[in-house]
Amino acid sequence: MAWRPLLLLPWLVAAVSGNTAPVFNMTLVEVPEDLPQGAVAFVLTAYDADGDPLQFGLEGADAFYFSVNSNTGSVTLVASLDRETKPRLSLNVLVSDGKNQMVTKRLTVIVEDRNDNRPLFQNEPYTANIPENTPNGTTIISVLAEDKDSGPASRVSYQIVEVTPNDAKNHDLFRVLGNGTILLNGLLNYIQQSTYYLIRINATDGGGQLYGNLVYQTTSTSVSVNVLDQPDLDPQFLNEPYVGSVPENCPLGTSVLTVSAMDRDTGVNDVILYSLTNTSLPFAINDTTGTITVTGALDRESLPSDEWLLEVLVSRGSPWQPPPGSRP
Ligand SMILES: *[C@@H]1O[C@H](CO)[C@@H](O)[C@H](O)[C@H]1NC(C)=O
Ligand SMILES: *[C@@H]1O[C@H](CO)[C@@H](O)[C@H](O)[C@H]1NC(C)=O
Ligand SMILES: *[C@@H]1O[C@H](CO)[C@@H](O)[C@H](O)[C@H]1NC(C)=O
Ligand SMILES: *[C@@H]1O[C@H](CO)[C@@H](O)[C@H](O)[C@H]1NC(C)=O
Numbered sequence: 626m627a628w629r630p631l632l633l634l635p636w637l638v639a640a641v642s643g644n645t646a647p648v649f650n651m652t653l654v655e656v657p658e659d660l661p662q663g664a665v666a667f668v669l670t671a672y673d674a675d676g677d678p679l680q681f682g683l684e685g686a687d688a689f690y691f692s693v694n695s696n697t698g699s700v701t702l703v704a705s706l707d708r709e710t711k712p713r714l715s716l717n718v719l720v721s722d723g724k725n726q727m728v729t730k731r732l733t734v735i736v737e738d739r740n741d742n743r744p745l746f747q748n749e750p751y752t753a754n755i756p757e758n759t760p761n762g763t764t765i766i767s768v769l770a771e772d773k774d775s776g777p778a779s780r781v782s783y784q785i786v787e788v789t790p791n792d793a794k795n796h797d798l799f800r801v802l803g804n805g806t807i808l809l810n811g812l813l814n815y816i817q818q819s820t821y822y823l824i825r826i827n828a829t830d831g832g833g834q835l836y837g838n839l840v841y842q843t844t845s846t847s848v849s850v851n852v853l854d855q856p857d858l859d860p861q862f863l864n865e866p867y868v869g870s871v872p873e874n875c876p877l878g879t880s881v882l883t884v885s886a887m888d889r890d891t892g893v894n895d896v897i898l899y900s901l902t903n904t905s906l907p908f909a910i911n912d913t914t915g916t917i918t919v920t921g922a923l924d925r926e927s928l929p930s931d932e933w934l935l936e937v938l939v940s941r942g943s944p945w946q947p948p949p950g951s952r953p
């Protein structure tokens with residue numbers, strides 16, 4: 626009875642090798658993030674040595690993005706992709722020939738970047754307070770826009786598109802560097818020019834594909850520039866010339882006249898002090914009121930003239946000390 630195993634063996638081998646399981650060797654597919662829902666994302670392809678009709682399926686946490694045609698393996702997108710929130714998806718692919726055990730393989734979906742993000746300005750609003758005597762070329766403020774796309778589509782450049790008040794001179798009053806740093810490109814003047822500027826700045830990315838077109842994305846912001854007054858103008862006397870007269874025998878302390886000067890700068894700079902340049906004369910001036918009084922005997926006979934010329938000095942009492950202006 627030794628022939629029986631010999632008969633049985635070929636049959637067993639035939640049963641095992643007669644039909645082979647399908648081979649599925651895809652490991653990675655790329656899908657653009659701007660693929661519309663309902664479009665075919667990719668096609669699952671498996672190989673079956675026996676030419677059996679194959680059935681496809683998808684599983685896994687990210688399978689909800691797709692719907693698969695079980696007969697053709699065609700995979701359709703059913704939920705929107707966004708590379709910036711989910712750059713890769715993980716799927717389990719199931720392939721069956723209906724005869725052998727189901728084949729299960731892992732498939733990674735790389736979500737390709739498209740230029741779907743605009744640059745976004747950070748830390749808005751932008752306000753700069755700059756003294757009117759700021760030197761040309763000084764940094765005023767830095768703006769920063771970030772673009773979440775990758776490659777050139779993430780590279781941001783800046784452009785000053787408008788300066789208000791909008792005139793030819795102001796358009797070049799500021800300059801923006803490649804990194805968003807804004808420099809003064811001229812000189813300010815609180816009195817003769819504007820005390821306030823609004824700089825409109827566009828941030829534009831380096832461009833990239835979106836829905837089949839080369840697209841550049843732009844965002845606009847504005848920078849408020851307040852020009853701060855500095856005590857750079859000399860005070861000016863009002864109602865010049867001043868003439869006063871007193872009787873020669875008047876009591877000490879008699880008021881002769883009051884001079885008055887005004888600071889042409891605004892606000893906190895208005896601290897004005899009066900003084901007489903020649904302190905050896907018989908007069909004094911109240912440093913805050915400007916009232917000139919008699920402090921010595923005005924003996925006409927002993928004096929060279931019956932006219933006195935008093936020189937009053939007016940200066941700013943603010944901490945910033947310019948060369949004081951003096952007027953007779
Ligand atoms: C997958 O398998 C098929 C059939 O064996 C072969 O032609 C193809 O080159 C394979 N692809 C890869 C990426 O290995
Ligand atoms: C921008 O560039 C300028 C010149 O290269 C540099 O001096 C400045 O520090 C930069 N600013 C920032 C915020 O990176
Ligand atoms: C300010 O500096 C820029 C660049 O150096 C120069 O082109 C411009 O003429 C200067 N403006 C003034 C008013 O000095
Ligand atoms: C600046 O950006 C705004 C808003 O994105 C846009 O409407 C305008 O055309 C841009 N200006 C320039 C000169 O690019």
Ligand SMILES: *[C@@H]1O[C@H](CO)[C@@H](O)[C@H](O)[C@H]1NC(C)=O
Pocket residue numbers: 902903904905906
């Ligand atoms: C101050 O006045 C006196 C008297 O007129 C004169 O002699 C003297 O030169 C004056 N001094 C100054 C600094 O002007």
Ligand SMILES: *[C@@H]1O[C@H](CO)[C@@H](O)[C@H](O)[C@H]1NC(C)=O
Pocket residue numbers: 911912913914
């Ligand atoms: C100046 O005048 C004010 C107001 O009359 C007075 O209060 C002050 O004491 C005077 N200053 C001097 C130094 O006399």
